[in-house]
Amino acid sequence: MEWEVVIGLETHTQLQTNTKIFSGAAIKYGAEPNTQACEVSLALPGVLPVLNKQAVHCAIKFGLAINAEIAPRSVFARKNYFYPDLPKGYQISQFELPVVGKGAVTIQVPAQGKHAAYEKVINITRAHLEEDAGKSVHGAVEGMSGIDLNRAGTPLLEIVTEPDMRSAAEAVAYAKKLHELVQWIGICDGNMQEGSFRCDVNVSVRPKGTEKLGTRREIKNLNSFKFMQQAIEYETRWQIETLEDGGKIQQATVLFNPDTGETRAMRSKEEANDYRYFPDPDLLPLIITDADKARVSADMPELPEAMKARLEAQYALSSYDASSLTTSRDLADYFVAAVQAGAEPKQTANWVMGSVSAKLNSEDKDINASPISAQQLAQLLKRIADGTISNNAAKQVFEAMWANEGDVDSIIAAKGLKQESDSGAIETIIDEVLAANGAMVEEFKAGKEKAFNALVGQAMKASKGKANPAQVNEILKKKLNA
Amino acid sequence: MTNIDLTNASLKQFGEMLQSKKISSTELTETFLARIKQYNPNINAYIALDESKTLAQAKAADALIASGNIAPLTGIPIAQKDIFCAKGWQTTCGSKMLANFIAPYDAHVISQFDAVGAVNLGKTNMDEFAMGSSNETSYFGAVKNPWSFDRVPGGSSGGSAAAVAARLCAAATGTDTGGSIRQPASLCGLTGLKPTYGVVSRFGMIAFASSLDQAGPMAKNAEDCALMMNVMAGFDERDSTSLNREKENYTRDLNKPLHGLKIGLPKEFFAEGLDADVGKVIETAIAEYKKLGAQIVEVSLPNTGLSIPVYYVLAPAEASSNLSRYDGVRYGHRTAEYTDLMDMYCKSRAEGFGAEVKRRILIGTYVLSAGYYDAYYLKAQQIRRLIAQDFVEAFKQCDVIMGPAAPSTAFKAGEKVDDPVAMYLQDIYTISTNLAGLPGMSVPAGFAQSDDGKSLPVGLQIIGNYFDEARMLNVAHQYQKVTDWHTQAPNLNMPEGTA
Structure with missing residues (x-):
């Protein structure tokens, strides 16, 4: 039965x-x-x-x-x-x-x-x-x-x-x-x-x-x-x-x-x-x-459901993201504070529910006990957005911030994680890569799209990962199609 | 020491003597303490006396008087029913359960008297946990009626009543759950007032039946009661049932003429069960009121007969719960030897409570039990509302209701101890006002001859509408201006053999 x-x-x-x-x-x-x-x-x-x-x-x-x-x-x-x-x-x-x-x-x-x-x-x-x-x-x-x-x-x-x-x-x-x-x-x-x-x-x-x-x-x-x-x-x-x-x-x-x-x-x-x-x-x-009842109502904070709806509408978050962020008022407040400090909402939601929550869980900590404040997280996300660091580099910076090794910029500097965004420098690297990989250039011109990605990879490698991938893409495309 | 007869003076006269410095509070207090020493061993009106505390208060009152900082009751020795917690005083509620209990705080009533510089003369005897109509259930022994030492003073405020009647205090406090101020006032020949429920704070007053308990004054006359009420009444936020009303001056209407007053006589109060001699005294008193210009109307309180059964469901129900705190764990009596927790509870409560208290705890527990609650407790609450409604109807026709306070004069000690129902019937005329929450008072209205040739006091009951205490005191005072029943005092020096 x-x-x-x-x-x-x-x-x-x-x-x-x-x-x-x-x-x-x-x-x-x-x-x-x-x-x-x-x-x-x-x-x-x-x-x-x-x-x-x-x-x-x-x-x-x-x-x-x-x-x-x-x-x-x-x-x-x-x-x-x-x-x-x-x-x-x-x-x-x-x-x-x-x-x-x-x-x-x-x-x-x-x-x-x-x-x-x-x-x-x-x-x-x-x-x-x-x-x-x-x-x-x-x-x-x-x-x-x-x-x-x-x-x-x-x-x-x-x-x-x-x-x-x-x-x-x-x-x-x-x-x-x-x-x-x-x-x-x-x-x-x-x-x-x-x-x-x-x-x-x-x-x-x-x-x-x-x-x-x-x-x-x-x-x-x-x-x-x-x-x-x-x-x-x-x-x-x-x-x-x-x-x-x-x-x-x-x-x-x-x-x-x-x-x-x-x-x-x-x-x-x-x-x-x-x-x-x-x-x-x-x-x-x-x-x-x-x-x-009216008196108490006036003293009532925004309730989770209402806040969820607001986050969806105001920040274009998915229902799932908004729901996850409003499981606790402190978590929701953390998210809002980070966004108000200038971070992009969707990216913030991903980080709060991803890296931040994972870290908190593994250390059995409450969001209030997070070593990285909402403002610090926003600072980090802004450095991704303005192209200073790559997503991968950001993960390393996050770990260092969690370990209280300093503020975002000093960690980026200390670890040498700044992306190369100087187009002149990137052009020089790409010219070298194109010169050294003539075979791949030929393959690309013969219609093999894959060769393009291989060239991007070579360029990134040559820059030791610091080149801004978007810029590498753009310049490479321009040069190959010239 | 002065030669003035202090024992028969009114509170107003005591106040004048103290303020004009004819006598000091210390002298007055010592006079009463000496009288207590002489007569109390026989009457047993007091459970606790503490001369040093009492005289310290008298001394403090003398200092207040000397500084000109005086209220009407400053320096006057008042007896307190042993139901009120008074800091540092043994506070027993007439029970073995609390025989060793020293209160660590003051009841509202006690602090009100302290605040005006009145003197606490001692704690008066009472029926155990205020359960009784003869003062025979006290763990500290029965109280004797000063008018006839072989008779009961009534109860439960029997110690206060006997103390006032025997002039062992200037005035006293009492409490009234079903008649515990008015019935002893009637049996001892004094004036006692049970105020509207909620007028006097119950904070620090040991609970019997919370929805019925109400404290009030017991004194020689209506004016004294009014002066006492001015001290006792008033809002207290520590009692959720205390009524937030403006402070009243209860003496304000004492001298109003009674012309045109409508007195309702409930026919149910003059039916079977009323002692014929008592009935005659009440009729004579009513006739006196007619002379004062009052009109008489007959009214009906059809549910009077249900008041005793309803009361003996509700009061024990509340009591059974109120008395659960006496478990031997934190204070009070704990049995000497026990095997486990349950044994400790059972023995402590079996030893600490007397028979009448146990009877009511059993009744109360029974009527609240699963399966009986609706038939007893709930039904009784419904009838309670009907009884209150009876009064609402009656007061459409009259200003005050009058009748006897008790069905008989003081009965012989031991006469009703084995017949609880006969004892309960003592409160037949008083209980319905408690159930309705109305104010009631008993006023000395004459004497009836007992079979053995004794003159025993009879009380006239005056029931008023809610918050009509000032008017009731006026109605009583005007009567006392034309009669002298309230000035009569018992002869305490009875010949050998009668005591």
Whole structure:
């Protein structure tokens, strides 16, 4: 039987606010335990939550970015359960009425083996605001568990998709797209190591061609795309094998172990909590007016799709180039800065997506960490355009610039890569070449076109590669046809 | 020390004495502390006293007075219900769970009194987590009614009520979730006001049922309550349900005549369940209002009978969640020995909470559970809106609503402890205003004779429309100008054997 995997994601994105979602406590990562925990974070008797408007601003921004319905009235609810790192014994979240309703994002799934790259729309079910819990710290004190409430009350936007993905590749493409988007609009720093962007993945399988969803298992807290890919692939295989062996899938929460590459059940549905959600009486319903949305809209950067369209129109880029350049705002900004510094757009796009991206990837660096600035890249490309260096020479200059060996012109000079564009000097070389290769000249005159290329090659060789090939072509043609 | 009888003066009179320097705040405070020492061991109105803190505040108040920097309550000793966090004070909420808890911050109400230089005389006893109508659920022992030591003072603000009645403070704060200011005010013969929900900030007030809890004053008379309200009320951004309104002067209307006032009498408040003697006292009070020029109209609050069942779904639901933070992890009671986390939770909460609190946590957890939520919690919320609508209709016909504050006078200690439903019925006339968010007050209106021949106070309830506190205080004050029920104090030196 052929199986189909069905995947949905729940992503917790930590919002970039100055303070916690329901109190004025700071949210600096990595501070001494419990130094970012005020009375509200500690859930002392008598304290009350007050909603952080910045967090709401972030949620509206996200809603606008995915073209979603933004609820004019949404409600904070209490999710009740006991856990040592949950100081109130309940988490303030949103349940029946979330702030962001249905929306969608378009993903680009890269080519894989014989499968070509393709686009797909992933539907977003909802996104809601909630507070993060603290952390249990084991081993800090001998034989005891410690509680660090620095993270308690950190604002999160939980983004939930429909079960729209059909492969690990699609799930990862969605997660990457979302990761870029929340950074693009400036609501999340995207730092996965620090837990600012964490994914829970719901996986089920069903016989291909059937409608009914299989029983799902939820892989919790994946904080790298690599692990996500591995976890989904393992989980999918495990579920298919279990079913093919005549077993049944129990609804469960599972954890991925990166060391073994396996997923393992954490708790089953039977042990699951009844969270007893009810509207939090300490907080008023969240009312969002059209004026609020307009205010946020004014603060919204150009979105990836709009920017893609603009790059195509303004710089005559292909859809593919424009799409690749807008996978991240920093990359797109780099491109635009280079063009504004005088580089030719198509050539810039080729270099940014070619040499620059390849270098960054191989060194696992972000475009912001590129040793070659957009302005420096433009300088390099201008030297190709004005004939100072050849394309091949430019590659050498690029490597040297990457290694911080100096600016474009000094590297060209130091390495002697300047092209010969003095037509007098080139004529002298060509005259010598023509004199020394009489046989080839005869062949050309007899109609053998190939001989022309051979003569160009001889001329380039004689100039040690520094002659401007276009000029060599032009002068040679003139002399042969004279 | 002066020879003036300090114990029966009003807040206004205390203020005049302090400002004219007839007496210092320190002297006044010491007088009350001495009285507390003498009578409190028997009445048990206070959970926490801290003479050094209290006297330091009195001294600071004397300095303020000397510098001429005075507000009406500067230097006056006020008792604070032990539900308010006060920095450095033991703050227990009447529970073993918090018996060892020293608050590291001030509730809004506490800082408001501090800001005007009032003196915190001590923390008053209360039903555990404000759950009770007799002050018998306190971990720190029952409070005795100063009018009859074998009877309850009402609850949950029973310590504050007994302290005011026994003149163990100049005035006190209370909180009212279903009647916890008005019922004890009625049973102890004092004036108590539960303001409109959202008028007094709940920040630092330990939560019982967040959508119903509201703090208010408990004092000898309406004018005192107005002066207390001027300190307690006001917007506080730390409470999202605090209403952002302009600051009011609650004494502004005290002396307005009542001519033409329309008083609505809900027929449901004078039906079965009301003690006949209490009913008579209320009728006499209404007759007094007629003499003052008021008109009487009959109104109906048809859903009154549903208020208790609705309340005992909603309040426990919120409480079950509000009390989850008492888990033994960060503060409060933790059991001495446990095998694992679950054992620690279970034992700590089993030991830290009393029977009534556990009962309500169980009810609340049940009504919020999957499969029951719609039938209980959601349905109760719908009826809550109907109850509020009843009042909207009634207030189309009248300016204020009057009736009894409690169905009976103070009952005997122990009488209802084993019958929770009988206990819950104590709040039959007060709960609906909490559900509607309306202001209500209880005003001393006379006495009824008990079977054993005791004279026990009866409270008249005045319910106003939203934000009509100033008018209600006016209505009470005008009555108190022509009656003297509010000036009567119990004789604390009862013969042997009656205590």
